Amino acid sequence: MWIRQAALARKLIGGTELSMFENRKKKKKGTSRVLAPPWEKMTQSAEVNLGPASRVELAKDIYTIRSTVNNPELVLNEKWQIIGYSSSFLPLTGKVTDLAQRRASLKEFLTDEDFEKILDYQRAVERLEHLPYNEGEPWELRYEGPESVDRIGETWLCSAGEDESGWDILGQGGRRRLIHRANLEDSRDCYAMYYQEFGRADEDIRLEYITRTSPTKEHILDVSAVISGSPGSVSHYPDITGYSICTGSAWNTVGRLQRMCVDIVSRPEVLKPAAAYKIQIERTGGRLIRRLTDLSSGVESEPLQMIDPHALYDFTNHVGFTTFAGDLEIYDIKLFTRKSMFSLDQFKLTFDMDVQLRDPNLAGRVFKLKIGRDVRQNMSLTRMMFEDITERVKIENELKRSRQQLRELALHLQMVREQERRMIAREIHDELGQDLTALQLDLHGMKKRMPDDMPQLQAKADSMLRLIDVTNRSVQRISTYLRPALLDDLGLTAAIEWQLEEFAGRTGIKCELQIEADERGLEDELSTAIFRIFQETLTNIARHAEAKRAWVSLVRQGGCLVLEVRDNGRGITRAQMEHSRSFGVIGMRERLYPWGGEVDFQGEQGKGTTVRVSVKLPEDGEEDDQDSDS
Numbered sequence: 001m002w003i004r005q006a007a008l009a010r011k012l013i014g015g016t017e018l019s020m021f022e023n024r025k026k027k028k029k030g031t032s033r034v035l036a037p038p039w040e041k042m043t044q045s046a047e048v049n050l051g052p053a054s055r056v057e058l059a060k061d062i063y064t065i066r067s068t069v070n071n072p073e074l075v076l077n078e079k080w081q082i083i084g085y086s087s088s089f090l091p092l093t094g095k096v097t098d099l100a101q102r103r104a105s106l107k108e109f110l111t112d113e114d115f116e117k118i119l120d121y122q123r124a125v126e127r128l129e130h131l132p133y134n135e136g137e138p139w140e141l142r143y144e145g146p147e148s149v150d151r152i153g154e155t156w157l158c159s160a161g162e163d164e165s166g167w168d169i170l171g172q173g174g175r176r177r178l179i180h181r182a183n184l185e186d187s188r189d190c191y192a193m194y195y196q197e198f199g200r201a202d203e204d205i206r207l208e209y210i211t212r213t214s215p216t217k218e219h220i221l222d223v224s225a226v227i228s229g230s231p232g233s234v235s236h237y238p239d240i241t242g243y244s245i246c247t248g249s250a251w252n253t254v255g256r257l258q259r260m261c262v263d264i265v266s267r268p269e270v271l272k273p274a275a276a277y278k279i280q281i282e283r284t285g286g287r288l289i290r291r292l293t294d295l296s297s298g299v300e301s302e303p304l305q306m307i308d309p310h311a312l313y314d315f316t317n318h319v320g321f322t323t324f325a326g327d328l329e330i331y332d333i334k335l336f337t338r339k340s341m342f343s344l345d346q347f348k349l350t351f352d353m354d355v356q357l358r359d360p361n362l363a364g365r366v367f368k369l370k371i372g373r374d375v376r377q378n379m380s381l382t383r384m385m386f387e388d389i390t391e392r393v394k395i396e397n398e399l400k401r402s403r404q405q406l407r408e409l410a411l412h413l414q415m416v417r418e419q420e421r422r423m424i425a426r427e428i429h430d431e432l433g434q435d436l437t438a439l440q441l442d443l444h445g446m447k448k449r450m451p452d453d454m455p456q457l458q459a460k461a462d463s464m465l466r467l468i469d470v471t472n473r474s475v476q477r478i479s480t481y482l483r484p485a486l487l488d489d490l491g492l493t494a495a496i497e498w499q500l501e502e503f504a505g506r507t508g509i510k511c512e513l514q515i516e517a518d519e520r521g522l523e524d525e526l527s528t529a530i531f532r533i534f535q536e537t538l539t540n541i542a543r544h545a546e547a548k549r550a551w552v553s554l555v556r557q558g559g560c561l562v563l564e565v566r567d568n569g570r571g572i573t574r575a576q577m578e579h580s581r582s583f584g585v586i587g588m589r590e591r592l593y594p595w596g597g598e599v600d601f602q603g604e605q606g607k608g609t610t611v612r613v614s615v616k617l618p619e620d621g622e623e624d625d626q627d628s629d630s
Helices: 005-013 060-068 095-101 112-129 392-451 455-482 485-489 492-507 525-546 574-578 584-594 622-629
Strands: 048-049 055-058 073-076 082-085 140-145 158-161 167-172 175-180 190-194 201-213 223-228 240-246 254-259 265-267 277-284 289-293 304-307 319-323 328-339 354-357 367-376 380-389 510-516 549-557 559-566 596-603 608-616
Touching: 082 095, 112 354, 112 367, 140 175, 140 289, 158 167, 158 549, 167 277, 167 319, 175 190, 201 223, 223 277, 223 622, 240 608, 289 319, 304 485, 328 367, 392 485, 485 525, 492 510, 492 525, 492 549, 525 549, 525 608, 574 596
Parallel strands: 265 367, 510 549
Antiparallel strands: 048 055, 073 082, 073 380, 140 328, 158 190, 167 175, 175 328, 190 319, 201 277, 201 328, 223 240, 223 319, 240 254, 254 265, 277 289, 289 304, 354 367, 367 380, 549 559, 559 608, 596 608
16 A cells, blocks of 8 residues: 555654754744744644744655654755754754854855765756757657547556556546546555556657646645556556656645655645646656646746756656545646657766765764755755765775775785796796706616617616606696796797697687787786786686687787687676686686776677776886886
């Protein structure tokens, strides 16, 4: 059952008090009173006591509900002056009272850096407000109704529990109308969603309709349109993932344009009884605008509009209407779409910011800041909610520090391992190799001195010489595997060329190599990291790819050294790349972490895998500076 927000708020706070917005002291006969501003006086809502001879009413508003669970809230005017606050701010800092009384700037409340972040966000929104929204392709009519084939429960899916009896489609005066009959005793929102989808992510959408209000003022409840919601075909309750546009009601005197509980623009509107209104709602890119015209007087209200900083319209888009158990009559519905000339990415400016307050008593405390907007009594207000996330940030910082320490430890262990490999490879090659060579020379000398009439002894010497030769090659192979001498003596390109030739000879996979890069600016440790990644890639091809061919390139692109290894095998899957035990993939990425390098994997089933390693190299000037400093 859909629960009315005011009822939910009462349930949440259990009768505790809530002081919202601007506190004004008004002296009279030696007493003082705290008065709520007139736009906060709402009908049919819960009341709370604030002290002698004072009270404020609980607004039916998502911000009010969140404030009841101890998220402090500020209210600011167009000049970013603090004009109000929630009572939950007082236990946090008593300075907010003085700031509100003086109408102090938000800059006095936040640090300079955090205040500048808010201004940057506001500037970005203002830039989006001046895009050419009135231009573009012609609108295409996609739906006009209700149509004669429309049926409740079929083309219009209604949700009020499993009860659809409150909804109907009736013909009257040559027009078919979508109607909801009032049921004031049932405290739930009632939805009717059209089953067909409209408006892809790359399309603009426009909804037009006429609504006639109830002749009984108390029956004019939430008269709202919903866009980008689920039709409720899977669940009995629509999933409102988009936004709803309220045109005003007796219960909700704050008509609001709502998006994901943040960045709300609202304005109080009270609809007249037995009156017809034409409503047009349009989303162009990430701009939302609602126009309301009183058809009896021809008067059009000032358009209500906002920039939606979320712009998440790549879900299923449906349209519908909702009321809180009130009378609702809607007809002449028209839905248009068109190819959008705007990319939604440019509108995604989600306001999600961590800030600190200037109060010395709150030093080190961190707050998550959310923002919303209201237009009330011709005043543009900004609401800011503060959620204390100090403990969360502390834990996150500890996790980051721990992860960084683990990475540094892993890098240290890799460097130690490479040093040990280099030392062991050198000792095996030099000492063991020299000993085997000396033994081979001595055995050759002994064989020459053996009598000709002792063929068995000569055959044994030949066998020993062959064994020494095989052992010598094994020593070279093991020492090269541990640490290729080519990598230290001739550099990365020579080592890659040798490794690929050895790989092709060992596996039978045909390989092609393209090298168009020098090793200027390449540190020894970075050369080692890239070479080890190259070895790991070849190992994966041999073990898993079932490939017949492989292509390797090492080039410089845009100041970066790029190694690309491609095969025509089975193709790595996303599940394999993201598996928690894909240590090879994890190891490749971690090897390049100290240099800010990237390893990208792309696989297509049956067509192969591409591994692309990219690391930015210092410019010549940077190398010279480093050399001169040293």
